[in-house]
Amino acid sequence: MKIGRTEACGFAVFSVMLFMVACRGEISHEDRKAAGQGMINQEVKKVSQADIFAAGLLRGRQIAEAAQQSLGKKLKETMVNKGVYEAIRYCNIQAYPLVDSLSTSYRAHIKRVSLKLRNADNAPDSLEDVLLNAYQYNADNNMALQDNIVSLDEKYLLYTKPIRIGDPVCLKCHGKAGSEVSDETFSLIKSLYPADSATGYKIKDLRGMWSIRLPVKDIVNAMEE
Ligand code: HEC
Structure with a gap:
């Protein structure tokens, strides 16, 4: 599902896609029952799809916040104590294990x-590509960038949250090469x-x-619970 990044297209696809997943993602009474089977109390309470989405949104926010904090804190510490060079190595070596261990502790991917991209392993899949393009469309048109939750199938929801260059520190490794990103930093990144x-x-x-x-x-x- 590759879409063009023309402006009109990006926006139209976003609404259509949301509609599609909302339909595809209908969570039936049976699904909810199955989902809740681990409960000690087998009495299935009335949980609406809207409630599941709302709870999923909160959970996604909590996890994104924790992940952001944890990566950001380590990155800053490394930059202050050891400099940009080491911080790049830190991102190169540690970003993955850190995010993976958070995935395990939150039981979420x-x-x-x-x-x-910097690291090709962070490439979006087809749905993520559509969502990213929609965020990009909003960003290009000065529209609000909000986190979002969609249904993937009866078993999973996907929470997404835009990441902005919110701190000047990001520019040391993602800004203009040759000035904000020093030549030395840039050549390490390229290597x-x-x-x-x-x-x-x-x-x-x-x-x-x-x-x-x-x-x-x-x-x-x-x-x-
Ligand atoms: C010290 C250099 C450095 C700084 C500062 C830095 N990054 Fe990065 N960033 C990297 C490296 C290296 C990677 C690749 C990590 C990997 O291999 O997964 C990366 C990857 C990313 C990715 C994953 C997507 C991709 O292209 O692989 C995002 C998103 C990101 N950075 C956002 C930020 C934001 C936002 C800030 C500021 C808060 C920031 N970075 C600050 C070096 C840096």
Whole structure:
């Protein structure tokens, strides 16, 4: 599902896509029952689809916040104590294990994806690509960028949250090459990521998004607690 990044297209596809997933993602009474089967109390309470989405949105926010805090804190610490050079190595070596361990502790699949990649492993899948393009459309047109939740299938919801270049510190590694990103930094980045295209950003630009897959079962179980 590749879509063009023309403005009209981006917006139209976003609304159509949301409609599609909303339909496809209907969570039937049976699904909800199945989802809640782990409960000790078998009496299935009335949980509406809207309630599941609302709870999923809150859970996604909580996880994205924790992941952002944890990556950001480590990055800043490394930059202050050891400098940009080491911080790049830190991002190169540690970003993945950190996000993976958060994925395990939250029982959710957490990713950072972008349209202009540094690490090719952070490439969006087809749905993420549509969502990212929709965020990009909104950013290009000065419209609000809000987090979002959609249904993937009867088992999973996908929470997404735009990531902006919110702090001038980001520009040291994602800003203009040769000035904001020093030559030394840039050559280290290029040696680690020869196909890097994640420079040239300005403050407030959309850098990418958090993409967090949440099991419906967990959301329903938490609601029943
Ligand atoms: C010290 C250099 C450095 C700084 C500062 C930095 N980044 Fe990065 N960033 C990297 C590296 C290196 C990667 C690739 C990490 C990997 O291999 O997964 C990356 C990857 C990313 C990605 C994943 C998408 C991709 O292109 O692979 C996002 C999103 C991102 N950075 C956002 C930010 C934001 C927002 C800030 C500011 C809060 C920031 N970065 C600050 C070096 C940096």
